[in-house]
Amino acid sequence: MNEEGPKQEHPAAPEKGASIEVRRQEAIQGIRDQYGILFITLVPPEVAQQFGVKNDQEWFQKALGLSGDSKNLKTIDVVNQGLPDTVEETGIIIGGSPWSVYEKENEPWMIRLKEFLREMHARGKPMLGVCFGHQLLASTFGGRVEKNPKGRDFGSLNVDLTDEGVRDPLFEGVPKRFVASESHRDAVTKIPELKEVAVLARNDLDAHQSISYGKSTRSVQFHPEVTPYTMGKIATARRDTLMEQGFFKDDADFQRFLGSLKDTPESRSVLHNFVVKFVLQK
Numbered sequence: 001m002n003e004e005g006p007k008q009e010h011p012a013a014p015e016k017g018a019s020i021e022v023r024r025q026e027a028i029q030g031i032r033d034q035y036g037i038l039f040i041t042l043v044p045p046e047v048a049q050q051f052g053v054k055n056d057q058e059w060f061q062k063a064l065g066l067s068g069d070s071k072n073l074k075t076i077d078v079v080n081q082g083l084p085d086t087v088e089e090t091g092i093i094i095g096g097s098p099w100s101v102y103e104k105e106n107e108p109w110m111i112r113l114k115e116f117l118r119e120m121h122a123r124g125k126p127m128l129g130v131c132f133g134h135q136l137l138a139s140t141f142g143g144r145v146e147k148n149p150k151g152r153d154f155g156s157l158n159v160d161l162t163d164e165g166v167r168d169p170l171f172e173g174v175p176k177r178f179v180a181s182e183s184h185r186d187a188v189t190k191i192p193e194l195k196e197v198a199v200l201a202r203n204d205l206d207a208h209q210s211i212s213y214g215k216s217t218r219s220v221q222f223h224p225e226v227t228p229y230t231m232g233k234i235a236t237a238r239r240d241t242l243m244e245q246g247f248f249k250d251d252a253d254f255q256r257f258l259g260s261l262k263d264t265p266e267s268r269s270v271l272h273n274f275v276v277k278f279v280l281q282k
Helices: 016-033 045-050 057-064 108-122 132-140 163-167 228-237 239-244 251-260 265-279
Strands: 037-041 073-077 091-094 127-130 144-147 153-161 177-184 186-190 197-202 210-213 217-220
Touching: 016 265, 037 057, 057 073, 057 265, 091 132, 091 265, 108 127, 108 132, 127 132, 127 265, 132 144, 132 186, 132 210, 132 217, 153 163, 153 228, 153 251, 163 197, 177 228, 177 265, 217 265, 228 239, 228 251, 239 251
Parallel strands: 037 073, 037 091, 091 127, 127 217
Antiparallel strands: 144 186, 153 177, 153 197, 197 210, 210 217
């Protein structure tokens, strides 16, 4: 009779949520101990207040696990404060906005901001554009931004990585298809004709959900910082407008939308990857 040898115990594979949490903690510790990020806000305070916050910096602070009094995320309002002459922070995040890039392209602050972003990119400063920031970077480098002919991306929606996206460190640990919070009518309809530009993600309504520019600049159309609660606040604040535009048929449709909102930890991990794989590498 064959005797069985001692059974070997194999360590349990870490759960997906646990691995995301590990990266989150790495990012938090690194940002606390070593580095700073310059956050460029483009959301007017009166708009942010409709969503229950003083400014959108609060969303990014919470998503990165930083306290409200953290000095590691410095915020500037480029419309009212202008841009710094020097950037001591190691990385830059450009947030969302209720405005359209093409509506503000001739504003003095927008012209200066585009010059600033080109300069930071040339220096190799790690940058991440989110929503409006995503569109702004594309416009800055010669791409086209316009109202999306396919309609509005809004809610908890699927996003698919391209082959380039699967290999890119911004999406390390993120499955090829994941859920993200979306809130935009405009879209990048033509990417810049530059070397080292690649599309990293797409979905049914937007072929350019994420773009890479060389080694240090990345952008995402979706909102990694937005939670289901925040998305509900945004939807509620815009409910009447969305009703008029036909996005919601009636109140029952609106309530179904609220019930469909999901947490998006895989999308949120993009922020932590930006810190760990880009900012902390400088």
